[in-house]
Amino acid sequence: MTTTKSSAAADPSAAADHSKPTAATTGLLTNxxxxxxxxxxxxxxxxxWTGESVSSLGSSVTTVALPLVAVTVLHAPPLAVSVLxxxxxxPWLIIGLPAGAWVDRGSRRRIMLVADWISMAAFLSVPVVAALGHLTVVQLALVALVAGTAKVFFATAYxxxxxAVVKPAHxxxxxxxxxxxxxxxxxxxPGVAGLFAQLASALGGLxxxxxxxxxSAVCLTRMRTVEEVRPRARRRLRTEIREGLGMVARDSLLRGHTLYGCAANLALTGYxxxxxxxxxxxxxxxxxxxxVxxxxxxxxxxLGATVARGLATRIGSARVVLLGKVGLxxxxxxxxxxxxxFGLVLFAVAGVAIVAGVVAGNVVFAGFMQSYVPAELLGRVxxxxxxxxxxxIxxxxxxxxxxxNAVGVRTALWAMLGIFALSGLILLATPVRRLRDLPSGRLGDASGLNATSDTRQPFPGSA
Incomplete structure (x- = not known):
């Protein structure tokens, strides 16, 4: 804070007081x-956030550490590594749909805790069995399968x-x-996994x-948020799965974004x-x-995750989705x-742009879904x-x-990234192209799946 010379000279005590942070200054710093x-x-x-962030780091380590164990410890062939x-x-293809129904039936936090403990036990089994001299590729595949199954439940429940943890506006x-x-x-x-493999062994990454x-489990255990679970009659699993699929199929925004995600994932995974x-x-x-x-x-x-919120406020949430997933x-x-x-500069700029665009769009659309889909259907949807x-994938x-193999790697990249660019046309065929902001509020209750997306109001605070 600055003070004038005249005020300091008139009252020496004032100068002394102003040498310390005032309540206003402290308030500004605090705010x-x-x-x-x-x-x-x-x-x-x-x-x-802490539990999920640390868990994400571990999962990222595993994508390198598990194949490293197969290659360096078991000397597995390429086919065995791809099987992992x-x-x-x-598991997403086998139990993804019923997992959503099971998550909607019970406590999401308890499901996440069980998934964490199961994953921990699965990964710890690898160094234990390796120390006993009985590790096989079959066990590694089973560990990947068990951990993948736990991930389905954790990601859905989370x-x-x-x-239930934050308000809709947040x-x-x-x-x-x-x-x-x-x-x-x-x-x-990946870097952490490589460092662990270098300093200790590939098993250290697991x-x-x-x-x-x-x-993650400890963080969840310490949470006190109690979910509001509406009592509902227990029905056949097939009926509950059909409700989730029905909401996605009937709502133009959910359906369009799902079809876009399918085409975009196919192209990006290929790339x-x-x-x-x-x-x-x-x-x-x-x-x-x-x-590098x-x-x-x-x-x-x-970058995409950092700018998504500010862009949604400035230009509108629907426009962020279109800019990120169609424009870039x-x-x-x-x-x-x-x-x-110079071609490497073009590569870096293009790579950063498309990743930032997809992530920014995902951030915005994830918040939209969580405020739009009825809570009792969110897991299934x-x-x-x-x-x-x-x-x-x-x-x-x-x-x-x-x-x-057929036409060469460079040509194959042209084809896959061409499909990715064209996948944005799916979003342009949905009502999102006419909106500034994605709809807010709930789509409807569990028994009414026919609400129309276009009639709902924008997010609070949007123009």
């Missing part, structure tokens, strides 16, 4: 810090639990913070992952499956340079142009969307691999 922390000042959200990745995603900020920390974890996880699930091969063999980069370049593009996720997608076509020199979205890798 500035509070604005930056936001929801992290809230104990319940802070515990949920498939086993982690397979999305359904968040609206869902956008909550999702931005959670997505931001997840992107940081995705960026840091011990670290088990520890992260324990941290990512060929990326390392493209940079090393076609562009001629070293392994180290390839890792991919890390730079992954940083786009942090064509930049991906610059990626196959990469070569040594979430898994209905995710089963369609994640079901395209293995298919995208297979399609891209087949194209790479």
């Amino acid at each position: 500035g810090l509070a604005d930056r922390l936001g929801l992290l000042r809230d104990r319940e959200f802070r515990l949920l 990745a498939a086993a982690a995603w397979l 999305r359904a639990y968040l609206p 869902l956008l900020e909550a999702n931005a913070k959670l997505q931001g920390s997840e992107q940081v974890a995705n960026l840091a996880g 011990v670290l992952d088990a520890a992260t699930f324990a941290v 990512q499956s060929l990326l390392v091969l493209f940079l090393v063999r076609d562009v001629g980069l070293s392994a180290g340079a390839t890792g 370049l991919i890390a730079i593009t992954s940083g786009g996720g942090i 997608a064509p930049l991906g076509l610059l990626i196959p142009c990469a070569n040594r020199g 979430s898994t209905s969307v995710q089963v369609v979205n994640f079901g395209a 293995p298919l995208g890798a297979l399609v891209a691999g087949a194209l790479g």
Whole structure:
């Protein structure tokens, strides 16, 4: 704070008083810090955010640590390593839909706790059995399958639990913070796994992952948020699954975004499956340079999560989704142009842009779904969307691999990123193209799935 010379000379004691922070100054500093922390000042959200962030780091470590164990400890062939990745995603296709119904029937927090403890036990079993000399690829596949199954339940319950922890007006900020920390974890996880493998062993990465699930469980145990569970008659599982699918199928916004996610995931998974091969063999980069370049593009996720909330306030939540998932997608076509020199700059800019766009759109749309879908249906609706979205992931890798063999990796990248750019047309065919903001409020109760998206009001505070 500044003071005038005249006031200091007239009252020396005033000068002494002004050498210390005044109540107004302290208040401004406190408010500035509070604005930056936001929801992290809230104990319940802070515990949920801490547990989820640490768990995300562990999961990111596992994507490298588990294959490293297979390769370095068991000397597994490439097919066996690919089976581990498939086993982690397979549960979404097998139990994704019934998991949503089971989550909606019980306590979401309790389901998350059970999933954490099961995951911790699964990953700890690997170094224990390895120490006894009985580790096999079959066990690694079973661990990936069990952990993947726990992830289905945890991810579904966590999305359904968040609206009970924060107020509807704060869902956008909550999702931005959670997505931001997840992107940081995705960026840091592979490096942490490599460091552990270098300093200790590949098995050390799995011990670290088990520890992260324990941290998540402790955070959840300390939470006091009680969910409001509306009593409802227990019905056949098939009927409850059909309700979740029915809401997605009947609502134009949910249906359109789900179909977009399916097409975009197919294309992006195909692109990512060929990326390392493209940079090393076609562009001629070293392994180290390839890792740095991919890390730079992954940083786009942090950027997208950081700017999503501010952009939604300035230009509208629906427009953020369109800008991120439709407007920036064509930049991906610059990626196959990469070569040594300036082409790498084009690659980095395009990679950062498309990752930032997708993450920013996901942050905004996740908050919309959590405030739009009835609480008693949120688990089923979430898994209905995710089963369609994640079901395209293995298919995208297979399609891209087949194209790479047939026409070359660079041409295959053109095809996959062309599909990604065109996938935005699906969103343009939905009412979102006419909106400034996505609808707020609940779509309807569990028995009324025919509410019309276009008639609802924008988010509070939007123009």
